[in-house]
Amino acid sequence: MVTPRLLESLPLRERIARNRLWLPPMCTYSAAEDGVVTPWHVVHYGARAAGGFGTVVVEATAVSPRGRLSPRDLGLWEDAQVAGHSRLVEAIHASGSLAGVQLGHGGRKAGTPPWRPDAVGARQGTLAGWDLVAPSALAYPGHATPRELDLTEVRALVETFAQAAGRAVAAGYDLVELHGAHGYLLHEFLSPLSNHRTDAYGGTTAGRRRLVLEVVEAVREAVGDAVLGIRLSATDWTAGGLTGEQTAELAPLLVGAGADVLHVSTGGNVPAKVPVAPGYQVPFAARVRDAVAATATPVVTVGVMRSATQAEQILVTGQADAVAVGRPALLDPSLPLRWARDLGTEGWQAQGVPVPYWRGVWAS
Ligand SMILES: Cc1cc2nc3c(=O)[nH]c(=O)nc-3n(C[C@H](O)[C@H](O)[C@H](O)COP(=O)(O)O)c2cc1C
Structure with a gap:
């Protein structure tokens, strides 16, 4: 039986994702x-590793308290947070998945959990008692106006990301993914809609890319042999x-700065009309993949994947x-097993899935 591409292993630097x-x-x-990580996280992520995902990336984890999206975000801004992440990594590894963590800073959308857009700081800037900061003092519509970061603060962010990445590696993560998407701080720097700076970190396309590239370089240094990824919003879906x-042009620069894998999403920086449909973000990933073909840098696509055959x-x-x-995996941790079955393969049997689970696959 031919192994579906979906179940083939994926080499990532010195690591190999099983599918x-x-x-x-x-x-x-x-x-x-x-x-700090709680037992709940260990259960949640551990279950999805047991369900067969090749790579499990833990949610946006704040590099500084001010970068949190809510008071209940995970963090890696201090050493005391490392031990909890180690337990999480252990649970993910126990089922054979690579363990990744996304490191982020919410910028002007910090302190604003999406289900409470009216709450925060949307008006006060202080839902959780912290001020919003961003490349420019431009509010995300309906949210509080952030304070513009001064040059010293911008430069300090590079070290803040690098230190958090060092902690992620100390916790045992295989992969550190930088959150450069969805209208959070790094994306805010990249986009002319949210970055009106006139100093070295704005003004021109190269200026707006400067912080992201400096962060990638510093984090590359901090993570050593671990895999470094970055998630991007390829388009703002808005004129200007x-x-x-532009994202396809940026991609090889990110690889040159040290990124090993690119994860292509879209949107989130400004309210926009997005043509959401199955696979609607795939063409953006394909374009980025073409742009980094010379280095064979792997590209991850995401967004409204409805079936195994679509993914394959x-x-x-x-x-x-x-x-x-x-989202489908929020309710179905074993989605990879089901999808493998849908593709007519039992290849997952060789991927470390506990034998009793096979009976579940056959019976469902
Ligand atoms: C509850 C929820 C939380 C999310 N949190 C993050 C996040 O922490 N970081 C991120 O880059 N994207 C986040 N996303 C976006 C998802 O990673 C994904 O890109 C999006 O849901 C589209 O993929 P899907 O159609 O397979 O769900 C979140 C989405 C949901 C539904």
């Missing part, structure tokens, strides 16, 4: 007040914002190297 299904980062807002073409087709046609499936 090409990714659990993308999804905030659960369930940390202890001090950003980032375009797929994306891989077979060379539009991406891995497929991330988010």
